[in-house]
Amino acid sequence: MKYYQSQWGLSYAILQDPEAVARLLRTYSQTRHLSAVKHFHAQLLRSLRHVGNYVNNHLLLSYEKCGCLDYAQKLFDNMPQRNLVSWTAMITAFSRRCLLANAVAAFSEMRHVGERPNEFAFSSVIQAATRDVGFGRQVHCLALKSGFGNELFVGSNLADMYSKSACIHDACKIFEEMPYKDHVSWTSMIDGYAKHGYFKNALSGFKRMLLDGVVIDSYVLSSAISASASMKACTFGRCVHCFTLKLGFEEETAVGNALVDMYSKVNDMESAARVFRGVSSRMNVVSYTSLIDGYVESDQIEKALDTFVELTRKGMVPNEFTFSSLVKACANQAALEQGLQLHAQVVKMNFVADPIVSSALVYMYGKCGLIDFSAQLFHCIVNPSDYAWNSLMSGFSHNGLGKEVVKTFETMIQRCIKPNAITFVNLIMGCSHAGLVEAGLNYFNSMESRYGVAPSAEHYSCVIDLLSRAGKLREADDFINRMPFEPDCFGWCSYLNACRIQGDKARAEFAAEKLMRLEPENSSAHVMLSSIYAKERQWEDVRSLRKMMKDGNLKKLPGYSWVDVGNKTHVFGAHDWSHPQQVQIYKKLDSLIDEIKRMGYKPERDVIHIDTDDSTKEKMLQYHSEKIAVAFAVMSLPSWKPIIIKKNLRICIDCHSAIKLMAKAVGRSIIVRDNSRFHHFADGYCSCNDFW
Structure with a gap:
């Protein structure tokens, strides 16, 4: 501050020297010292009768660089004379703040007063036109007429404008016609390719950039890594990582984020965690979210939750993508307890109205078997996206509510929401689980003709499931x-x-x-x-x-069932399991079996596929993992809490019959999620109506 204070008492000789004034203003601009610029401006007005264009233009640039656009505009409006530099400086100021209307107005007025724009004026107004490609095309035509079509700055900004407006072919044409390309134009082009799904072009461009010896910076490295991640091109991504290390860019936050995201997407969580830990001091919420999402996709829910805890302990604020990834993880694992806690955090941090988070919550409750909660949350969303509609339909489908799936789809169409491929997977599977064969076939046959969605292999498989599940094997053939x-x-x-x-x-x-x-x-x-x-x-x-x-060294996948009690997941197998309450659990199960036998339960001995006597088969059936899990849940969970059992295999017909009667015997609802769908047992019945 002492330096600037000593400068404010300036001699009259310095104030009369435009070059000295310009040097001082550049110094103030570089340090963003707005008060010094204002004081200096006041001295100029008090000391000089007339301030020339050269000094006024430097003042204009200083105010703009210090972030004071109002002062810059007032100075510009009161300038007795304006030259090309003045106009260009003002257009640039508007463009940097994405004020398209102001930039266009200034550009038009400049031409109206007879000032011919140069390449810098064109570049600035083109930057502002990224949100209005129609106007950008008009400026492009004018630049060609004015002879600036081959200028580096104009060409780079035109390519950038077209790529940001998703006009990739136009951007590519401009780029290829440029006689000279610098690292800015290369970076803009590669970034445009990567952001609009032209990943192969982005990687090809990066290779050409290296071959042409163009300077590589952190921005183009981030784009190349992101394109590798989207293509799951692990080998290419590792090569770019090596190149990043050689250039010393790994500690750049943007590059680190891209690397974590790339390794997460190719399911190499060890490398993702190594990159993350190596530069953890520079990592932000984007880095943490990428790592969390990677753990979620690789079914490492505990590590995802641990990373979330670390994020909050470091004082970072999770964003909507962080929460949506974690909620999705809870959905995939049917981890209701953790899902409820995350829901509370979402409400606390005011993300409940976010369309991504709210849709993920709808999906989570549906996948946990609480379809009423799912529907209730869905109806609180003001304008549900296709993701929200698909989440609700998925919940209904997995819970065997085929008619509700169809009803939801019809409402979605009435609301003019365009269905996508996922919509039809949920729709046909919903019809399959409910035995709605004709409806499912009609929707499949009208996918492309009526809704413009081409059936994929997944849709064809859903139809096979639809016909097979209904016992229509000849039609399936x-x-x-x-x-x-x-x-x-x-x-x-x-x-x-x-x-x-x-x-x-x-x-x-x-x-x-x-x-x-x-x-x-x-x-x-x-x-x-x-x-x-x-x-x-x-x-x-x-x-x-x-x-x-x-x-062939093949082993039958052993059946396991698990249930969450408190903060712990209790896992049970038919034989290979241990538990501190094992004796009490067996005792409870034996009493339940005796009770349901009095209610009419008869073991389905045909389920056991070994050549042995009937009593041995009955004993084996009695200790199936889902029955053990039900017995433990009944004795451990309070009566008001839902019993939710998860199983890694399809529930067998004997357990299905037994749990229907168990639910009636204990007077509670029991939800079982097997590897295909949900079964809601209550009062001797199942929601699947014995059709699964």
Whole structure:
């Protein structure tokens, strides 16, 4: 401050020297010392009769650089004479603040008074036109007429304007026609490609930039890394990372964020965490959110939550993307307790009205089986996006409420919300779970003709599931034969499961062969085929399949069920499990089995696919993991709290029958989420109406 105070008492000789005045003003501008600029301006007005354009232009630039646009505009309006520099400085000031109307007005007035714009004036007004590409095209035409089409600044800003307006082909044409390209024009072009989904072009551009020896900065590195992440081009991304290390840009926050995001998207969480920890002092909420999202996508929910806790402890404020990722993680794991806590945080931090977060909450409650909560939250959203509608439909679909899925879809169309591919997956699966075959087929057949959505392999597999689940195996055969490509694993698995239920051995063997070819390491085809042979008491075929599995080093996926009590997840298996309350749990289960037997429960012994006596089969059935989990939940959870059991496999018909009666016996609702859908058990009934 002493330096500037000593400068304010300036001699008359200095005030009369335009070059000396300009040097001082540049010094004040560089340090953003607005009060010094104002004081100096006042001295000039008091001491001089006339302040020339040269000094006024420097004052104009100083006010603009100090962020005082009002003073700059007042000075400009009161200038007795304005030259090209004055006009260009004012247009630049408006452009930097995205004031398109003001920049356009100044540019038009400049031309009206007869001042011909130069390349810098064109560049500035083009920068302002990024939000109005129509006006930008007019300026482009004028620049060509004025002979500035090949100027570097004009060309770079035109390419940038077109790319930011999603006119990538126009941007590319401008860029290729530029006789000289600097690092700014290259960066603008690569960034435009990356942001609008032209990832391959972005990476090709980055390669050309390296070959041409253009200077590389942190911005272009971030764009190249982001494009690698979007393409899941891990090898290329690692090469760019090496290049980043050589240039010393890894500690730049933007580059670090891009690297964390890239490694997260290619599911290399070890590398993502290493980059993050290496520059954690410079990481921001974007970095933390990228890491959290990576953990969520790789089903590492505990690490995602730990990272969130670390973020809050460092005093950072989570954003809407942070919360949506965490809520999605709770949805995927049906982790209701953590989801409820996150919901409270969302309300506390006033994110509940955010469309991304609110849609994620709708999805989470639906995936946790609390579909009433999901619908209630959805109806609180003012203008639901397609993501919100899809989240609600997904919840209804997984909970077997097919009619509600159809009703929601029809309401969505009435509200003029355009459905997408995910919408039709939810819609057809909702029809499948509810047995609405005709409705599901009608929607599939009208996808492209009426709604403009081309069916993908996933949609075809949903139709196979729709027909197979309804027992229409002949219709499923005809549909598969008419498909433009082979069904995927989900399609064949749905078909095979239907063959198992229907006891159709010939079709099951055909489907199992197809599934084994697609996924030779998956044991589900062998297990389902074995169950058909066991039902027919073809024990030799059962033993042959088991030998095939042993020779191929395939193991049957063990069934597990788990339930959240307090802040802990309790996991149970049919045999391999331990628990401090194991004796009490078995005692409770035995009493429940005795009670439901008095109510008419009869064990479904055919579920056990081994050659043994009936009493052994009944004992094995009694200790299925979901029954153990129900017994533990009944004795551990208060009566007002919902019992939510999660299972990694499809619930068997015996457990389904038993839990219906258990729910009636204890007078409570029991929700079971298996690997296919939700079952809501209450008063001796299930929401699936025994159709699953």
